[in-house]
Amino acid sequence: MLSIQHLTVRYPGAERDTLSDVCLELPEGELALVVGRTGSGKSTLLGSVNNLVPRFTAGRRVGRILLDGADVTLASPRELADRVGRVGQDPLAGFVTDTVEEELAYGMEQLGVAPERMRVRVEETLDLLGIAHLRSRALTTLSGGEQQRVAIGSVLTLQPRLLVLDEPTSALDPVAAEEVVALLRRLVHDLGTTVLVAEHRVERVVEACDRVVAVLPDGRVRDGAPADLLPEAGSVPPVLELGRRLGWAPVPLHVRDARRRAAGLRSRLGPPPADPPLPAPVADQGLDARGVLVRHGRQVAVAGVDLAVPRGQVCALVGRNGSGKSSLLWALHGAGPRQAGTVRVDGRPGRGQVALVPQTPADLLYLETVAEECADADEQAGLPAGSTLAALAELVPDVDPGQHPRDLSEGQKLALVLALQLAGSPPVVLLDEPTRGLDAAAKATLTRQVAELARRGHVVVLASHDVEFVARTCSRVVVLADGEVVGDGPVRDVLADSPLLATQVARVMSPLRYLTVAELLTAAGSPS
Amino acid sequence: MPGTLRDRWSLARVPRSLHPAAWWGWSLGTAAAASQTTNPLLLVLLVAVVVAVVSLRRGDGPWASSFRLYLLLAVFLVVVRVLYRVLLGGGEGGAVLLPLPELPALWPGGLRLLGDVTSDAVLQGLQDGLRLGAVVVCVGAANALANPKRLLAAVPGALYEVGAVLVVAVTVFAQLADSVLRVRRARLLRATPAGRGVRHRHRVVRAVVVPVLTDALDRSLQLAASMDARGYGRQAGTSRGRRLVTGTLLVTSVVLLGYGAFAVLSAALPTWRWYPAEAAWAQLDPGLLVLLAGLAAAALGFRSAGRAVVRTRHRPDRMRAAEWTTLLSGLACFAVVQLVARGPEAGVLLPGVRAWPSLTPALVLAPVLALLPALLTPPPALTGAQLPRAAAGGLS
Incomplete structure (x- = not known):
């Protein structure tokens, strides 16, 4: 079907090849998952196909691309x-017309059909x-998942034999992402379409994929079975990680396989050790928001939400796209609209x-170099020169102060903005979808950074679709639906029992309420 | 073709959006009719009819909600017009409503300011303002009823490229406004220093302009890539001979149209007469012939250019019975007013301010004709753009 022969790509001004000597054969009717770190050349590989x-x-670009010979x-x-x-990452950016x-x-x-x-x-x-x-x-009134399905449909009407998707689910909530993956699976199974899809959230697609194409940091590309290649590319879904650590062979890829293998483990292990109870909110300490109401025109985005988060707590907001998470964060900050309610810190x-x-x-x-941005933040916060740059170096040590901010990787950009925003040392830090576009390593770094903020006594509230990240990072989860709080509690209570928000480990171990690989391994007494 | 009249009527009532050209023709007809008169009764009737048609036949796209702005603009025009009379005019006669001191002109024959506010001045202002406001409402109706993108899409094949550019421009412009809002909001997140002066202002402007422009460029590239990957412009190959013919025809038409317009407006060419030389209809301005020749050349040129574009349309807008009804009702409204203006009762169209304005049966017919689309066209197909606010009603 698709044959890529000795493909080498180098961008102008780059010191090394983004892709080097890539050879790839993709047979008909396969779903291939492209993985790799941010900036490793996944998008370059996908873009080269057409x-x-x-x-x-x-x-x-050197090399040959063959389609059906x-x-x-x-x-x-x-x-x-x-x-x-x-199909690109942001469906709205590719839409040309108004209606579906x-x-x-x-x-x-x-094409004149x-x-x-x-x-x-x-x-x-x-x-x-x-x-x-x-x-x-x-088109603008559709939900994110619907928009992405329309974007896929808009290329399907031309009946292409090969479909190339660049991070199609990264902006979607878990349910919408499942819709899109189910659609891809159907295309492969029923229509024999060949699908090449890049995705950071490997756990979402890995169950549907036949093989993995790993773009390695040096620009080479390897393809093979998911179990062999994913660890090498540095993105291992929890189920795979669990199987590898516990020495299961063959290593399970699907929650269903892992659940069968884990039957013995479930009967042997007791429930996870009880978490320390969430600290009760103390009066006049930490974030205390009452009756927050946000309306956009006639639409109520946040309907009178109360939220109290004590210092040192990391609280996650989850909920489907459009459930009011962003509106709530902006209202808490004060920069967004807020028709009623009080926010006290x-x-x-x-x-x-x-x-x-x-x-x-x-x-x-908006400035030309990282150093200038940091100096700007110092000046505005009245800090001695260089303090923000020092804070940034603590968050991510490998940023060159002379670099242009736009040239940073997504994770570095996020860290830079975080450092700038922390310049005045505000007690409350709000993060809106911080894991968007981050690879596994960057997410792990972010988890450490958030834990450090909490240790220093900041209040951290973050909105996220990424349940695996939430399970590792947060101690409390607030579920929003249609602008109202429909669930609020310790992360284990909220995530483990929900059919849609459960992490992969929670699905494997249900009804035992384990959430992450690390805590399961500790309980199983396995060296981690 | 369906058999009974009833079947055909039911079929014609299936909700759909009309061809945008029909709505534009209708609204320009009513606007032209409104521009012919200062009779407040007729103007109010026309505006009422247009408002009725808009509220019954507009869809729920973003452009549809723009009608309220046109209504506000019309009210504003009336108010400004009256104020203008009070400020500059006054004292033409009639009852004095509000005695005001008159500011002497600064130079002989210069502007006179204020002075007594008389009933004549206010009424004249009202009439003028109403006429202007009615025209604005009529044109605004077309904007609310016809999807601007579909109008652009309905351009002839030869203008397809231009149409596509305009469609993209409209889309990107809306997105640009979006990203300005987003970046301005994001600016609020970074504490802005309390500084002032050129350097500070420079920094604030830069903080908005740089991210917005970067964003706009990114989006444009993404859109271009998406259009290209979906086959945009694939059939655009033309032969050299065809390009030569098209170019020649179009240049010729531009020259003819330019010269024709000049000749008609300046009456530079001697008028031709033919038998019977004394009849008014036998007079012909040759400039008009030149204009017609230019139009013909343009049509041929467009046809030649359009033949190279192999492109089909999904659900093309066609001029069907409802479209023709709409178009003709607008034109008929104008024609009736025009006939009255030429006839013996022309004075009714431009009543003085001292007497109560009156209407003739023919003038009542004009707004009634313009109302026909509200009854005879199918209701609009809704896109659900306003679904979350389904409770909204009325003219919002």
Whole structure:
């Protein structure tokens, strides 16, 4: 189906090849998962398949790309439109029209497909995606999962044999992500489509994939069975990690396999040791928000939420896309709208004592170098010169102060903005979807950073879709739905019992309420 | 074709959006009719009719909610017009409503300020303002009823590229506004120092402009990549001969149109007459012929260019019975007003301010004709854009 031969890519001004001598054969009807650290060249590999790299990115590319035996190395992306379908990370950024039907038809209009066939194919695609009821809806009113399905549908109407997806679930909540993965699985099984998908949250896709393509830090690419390759690429889903640590062979990839293997473990182990109880909120200490109401026009985003978080606690906000997590964070900070309610920090009005790292941290960066940004923050907070830069070096030691902020990796950008926001040493730190675009290593770093903040007595509240990260990082979880708090409690109580929010380990060990690999290994007495 | 009249009527009532050109034709017709008169009765009737049609036939897209702005603009125009009369005019006669001192002109024949506010001045201001406001409401109706993107998409094949550029520009502009809001909001997160002066302002502007422009460039590239990967512009190859023919035709048409317009407006060419030379209809401005020739050349050029674009449309907008009804009702409204203006009762259209304005049966017919689309066209197909606010009603 797809054959990549000796592909080497180097971007202008780069010191080394982003991809070097890549050879890859992808047979028909396979779902291949592309993994690798941030900036390792996953997107470059995906873009090379339909020649968006180097046509849209500049750079030097050597090698050959063959589709079904035909050499398409020099073809333009538009010539490949009916052979390779490409879906990006942010569906809204790729939409050309307004409504679902028009978007599905757009590609066919460009190719001059006859109107009668176009109508039939649009109908078929609507059914295939299960979005027939949304056909005339405006694209901006759809949920994230629906938008991503429309984006996939808009390339499916051209009936490509190969589908290339760049992090299709990274912005989605767990339920919406499952919808998209289920759709991909259906395409592979029922239509024989070949799918090449890059994803950081490996645990979401690994159950559906046939093989893993690992992009290694030196630009080489290896492909093979998931169990062999994932550890090498540094992204191991919890189930796989568990199997490897406990010496299960073959190593399970699916929760179902792991559950069967863990039957003995479940009967042998008792329930996990009780967590220390959550500290009761102390009056006039930490964050205390009461009756927070946020409305956007007629729509109520946050409906009178009370939230008290004592100092030193890490609290997670979870809930589906659009459930009011971001609105609540912005209202707590004071920069966003708040129609009613009070926010107090240590008994005083909260303004100026709360730091917020927004979903797109880059919005805050505007100077040319990291050092300038840090100096700016020092000046504004009235700190001695160099203190923010020192704080940044503590968070991530390998940042060059002379670098342009836009050239940093996602994890480094996040750390930079965090350091800037912490310059005034505010007691409350709010993080909105901090794990977006982070690879496993960066997430582990973030977990350590958050723990350090809590140890120093900060209040940390973070909104996240990433339940594995929440389980490792937070001690308390608040579940939001339609702007109301529907669940609030210790992380184990909330996550372990929920069918959708449970971590992989919780699913494997249910009804024993273990959440993470580390605590399970400790309980099992295995060296970790 | 379905058999009975009833079947056909039911079929015609299936909700769908009309061709945008039909709504534009209708609204320009009513606007032209409104511009012909200062009769407040007729103007109020026209505005009421237009508001009725808009509230019954507009969809729920973002453009539909813009109608309220046009109404506010119209009210604003009326108010400004009256204030303007009070401030600058006054004293033309009629009852004195509010005695005000008059500021002497600074130079002979210069502006006179204030002075007694008379009923004539206020009423004239009202009439003028109403006319202007009615025209604005009529044009605003087209903006609320017709999806601007579909109007752009309905351009002839030859203008497809231009249409696509405009569609993308509209999309990106909306996104740009979005990202300005987002970045400005993000600015609030970083404590802004209490400094002032050029350097400070420079820094604040830069803090917004740099991220917004970076964002806009990123988005444009992503959109371009997405369009390209989905086959945009794939069929755009044309032969050299075809390009030459198209180019020649289009340049010729531009020259002819330019010269024709000049000739018509300046009456530079001698008028042609033919038998019977004394009849008014036998007079012909040759500039008009040049204009027509230019239009013909343009049509041929577009056709030639359009033939190279092999592109199909999903659910193309077609001019069907409802579309023609809409278009013709707008034009008929204008025609009736025009006929009255040419006829013996023309004075009704421009009543003085001393007498109560009156209407003739023919003038009542004009707004009634404009109301037809509200009854004879199918209701709009909804896109669910406003679903979360389904409770909203009325003109919002």
